[in-house]
Amino acid sequence: DVVMTQSPLSLPATLGQPASISCRSSQSLVHSDGNTYLSWFQQRPGQSPRRLIYKVSDRDSGVPDRFSASGSGTDFTLKISRVEAEDVGVYYCTQGTYWPWTFGQGTKVEIK
Amino acid sequence: EVQLVESGGDLVRPGGSLRLSCAASGLTFSSFWMTWVRQTPGKGLEWVAGIKDDGSDKYYVDSVKGRFTISRDNAKNSLYLQMNSLRAEDTAVYYCGRAVGHSADNWGPGTLVTVSS
Numbered sequence: 001d002v003v004m005t006q007s008p009l010s011l012p013a014t015l016g017q018p019a020s021i022s023c024r025s026s027q028s029l030v031h032s033d034g035n036t037y038l039s040w041f042q043q044r045p046g047q048s049p050r051r052l053i054y055k056v057s058d059r060d061s062g063v064p065d066r067f068s069a070s071g072s073g074t075d076f077t078l079k080i081s082r083v084e085a086e087d088v089g090v091y092y093c094t095q096g097t098y099w100p101w102t103f104g105q106g107t108k109v110e111i112k
Numbered sequence: 113e114v115q116l117v118e119s120g121g122d123l124v125r126p127g128g129s130l131r132l133s134c135a136a137s138g139l140t141f142s143s144f145w146m147t148w149v150r151q152t153p154g155k156g157l158e159w160v161a162g163i164k165d166d167g168s169d170k171y172y173v174d175s176v177k178g179r180f181t182i183s184r185d186n187a188k189n190s191l192y193l194q195m196n197s198l199r200a201e202d203t204a205v206y207y208c209g210r211a212v213g214h215s216a217d218n219w220g221p222g223t224l225v226t227v228s229s
Contacts, residue, residue: 037214096214
């Protein structure tokens with residue numbers, strides 16, 4: 001199975017300041033169809049996960065543009081340009097290139 | 113608006129069975145792959161099973177192969193997960209999700225399955 005490794009696992013963030021999370025896969029996530037199926041999810045306390053980003057950098061509808069993502073191959077990054085209080089929660093990367101799809105361990109974002 | 117609502121979670125003894133359901137609305141259900149994902153405090157999120165829009169292809173994580181069966185009824189806009197030979201490690205919140213872009217863009221609120229004697 002493809003192993004997804006996130007860092008850091010805990011991220012104390014400052015309101016209004018940028019923050020970033022790294023995600024690495026154990027093998028390239030380029031699919032045979034040419035797409036790279038790497039997504040990012042946010043899970044706020046007590047809520048279901050919510051997808052923010054799909055195919056490396058495409059934002060889902062309704063996701064604030066302070067969230068951006070990039071990467072290729074095996075290295076990916078989620079960035080929050082200016083952290084807001086509502087961004088507190090756990091962030092997960094996941095790959096959908098190979099079954100079983102797999103998640104990273106999660107990065108807990110809290111406000112300093 | 114897409115709505116997914118899971119049901120069927122319960123307390124069950126090891127070795128027992130349970131059938132989860134997911135009622136979908138606000139989407140053309142028969143056009144989408146669907147998935148089940150579970151979440152445990154210890155192991156985080158895990159994709160459990162996926163099924164093609166017409167039900168002709170199904171995928172399972174190794175830990176549930178031979179024990180769980182994913183199915184769907186497009187006429188009823190419903191997704192199911194039949195879980196047999198349940199183990200303590202199957203204890204989790206189970207979510208159904210609409211699969212778009214090789215991940216789930218919409219999730220339900222989840223249903224809790226507890227396997228314990």
